[in-house]
Amino acid sequence: MPETTSRVAVRIPRELPAARLTGLARQAEEAGLDEVWVVEDCFYAGGVATAATVLAATRTVTVGIGVLPVVARNPAIAAMELAALAALHPGRLVAAFGHGVASWMRQIGAYPSSPLAALEETLVAVRRLLAGERVSMAGRHVHLDEVELEFPPAMAPPVLAGVRRPKSLAVSGAAADGTILAEPAAPEYVRAAREVIERGRATPGAPERHSVVTYNWLALDDDRDRARERARLTVASSLTPGSLPHLSPLPFGAELSAVVESSATTEELAARLRPEWIDHLSVCGDLDRCVERVRALHAAGSESVVLLPLLGEPEEGAVEAAGRIAAALRAR
DSSP states (O other): OOSOSOEEEEEOOTTSOGGGHHHHHHHHHHTTOSEEEEOOOTTSSOHHHHHHHHHHHOSSOEEEEEEEEGGGSOHHHHHHHHHHHHHHSTTOEEEEEEOOOHHHHHHTTOOOSOHHHHHHHHHHHHHHHHTTOOEEEEOSSOEEEEEOOSSOOSSOOOEEEEOOSHHHHHHHHHHOSEEEEOSSOOHHHHHHHHHHHHHHHTSTTOOSOOEEEEEEEEEEOSSHHHHHHHHHHHHHHTOOGGGHHHHTTSTTHHHHHHHHHHOSSHHHHHHHOOHHHHHHTSEEESHHHHHHHHHHHHHHTOSEEEEEOOTTSOHHHHHHHHHHHHHHHHHO
């Protein structure tokens, strides 16, 4: 990943049609953002295709894919795709792999017998192939016989893991160049996750450097109360039982977890969120407050803070707001 450790980025929502990609990506680059992230979720646009489109439509911005499900991506074929993009756009690609949503993976007949083995074996295989190695592997999930890329990139892209839970974070530390922490990634969770990642990095052969990327919702608004209300439903939508590991390190984590588990609908959960919780679970408020929040994430160990447009709001406004935050951080 780029050398600077205080990057600000934006993620293009998966819900947008592919035709919207290029305009938003160019706007992000012109706004001075460091990175643009695209999504691969079932059954939206594919991550490699969208990343290729964004790379071709821009000149300098780094493009991240977050994340490719390991069980749906043969590592040799994935490495071929990433190698081509890295060769065409040197130093501008970051790729991430994850378990994939279990229900989606079962829906397409790709749920593995061991999700952790599938993740670790794929990360190891893809990184080695991109480094130009000839790889043989007889794992629980990955099977390669003397596979070597004909055109390995001169500059191999970083390969990250988009994961949540402690065992997966440890695998990321042992086998990936970095970790994506999904929304909401508050500073306390970033620090707690980094501790687990560091234990994984003690594994012999772990990559020398490991960067952390965090996703968080963005609500920039001079009226703090209005910012909270704009963010309320979107923040609630990301507080599923699967997000509970994100909440446990928070000072109000136990109380919020109980609210999440006892709310029957997203709308009920949204109504029960306290204003201070919304502040903590998003980048929310006026410019000074948002800059302070991004700085706190950087200080907690997030090299790249990726800001997410609120659901149902114009994406162009979110890109412009993220650019204002990035400019203010540089100015200060």
